[in-house]
Amino acid sequence: MESFLHLSTGGFLERVAARTPAPGGGAVAAMTAASAAALVAMASRFTDWPAGPAEKLRARLEPLADADAAAYTEVLAAYRMPKDDPSRRGRINEALRLATEVPREVATTARAVAVLADDLAERGNRNLVGDVRVAALLARAAAEAADELVAINERAVRLPGT
Template identity: 40%
Template sequence: MFKDQSLDTFLDRLASADPTPGGGSAAAVMGAMGAALVGMVASLTVGKPRYRAVEAEMHALQAKAAELRQRLLAAIEADVAAFDRVMAAYRLPKDDPNRGEAIQAALKGATDVPLACARLCVEVIGLCHEAAEKGNPNVLSDAGVGVLAAHAALKSCAINVTVNLNAIRDPAFVAERRGELEALLDGRDREVEQLYNHILAKL
């Protein structure tokens, strides 16, 4: 599994001529890094007498960040599997009467995987707010890096959702998924920029 490889090996694979892992898997890794940095802020807050008032909240933040990190790591493999299904569908003989349907079904799956990843990234962004507001201020910069990583992952997911939607011929599916993506993105640039500037001002 890609998540069990060394970072160097994963990056070598990413840089290779192999189509997978690709941008979707990279987005999942960025999101997972954002979640891990939230976990770091929480870990460096719990157990310190000065932050006892937020101890329970930091434990909850730790647990949620760890859960999201694992789900985002799982999205690496999900993205690879979805892309492989798309490629397999396109490799079907052109005279196969099921080819068009197979391609469309695979494209829908390849849309839903990065869309699910985008949902997780929005959750990570939310956790970064809490980490920055209540966590140990000595690691406030890590909360900042975390929110930027999660935001980059979200925007990357949006690219992958959009490229697949543009090839899908089911108007209802396209409208529903595009609507959800727009809702996930709505106001997010401004939100992240505000948190980024807030963190910079406190450093």
């Protein structure tokens, strides 16, 4: 699978809008949080603050879009196994368990982006307060979205008979 990072913004949005299960919400949450981190890095540079912390968070978030799509593909593969296969339930549960790890990391990292953005909004370049407030809002939305995906996958692990 081609990395989403090598697509144009329009190309990524086309992939999201396509009639395919991935990329989906987890990849969008990761890319949204990465975009927020990029805004924080830009604002840091104009404030003469170190951009390194925001760049490290962005670097962590960017590959999570691909990782989320790969994890969800494994979930789908497990659900496609024959229902009478005795290993099916275990494989589904394991795939769902692994599929919670990526959005959990997105949520944690996105929250760290929001903290940086909040700090920069308070003490950074006043001309960029709009950019960092947008970054904080996007990062929090991405974290909340990722938390929701974790909860959905955790509930699905407990469902019998799938």
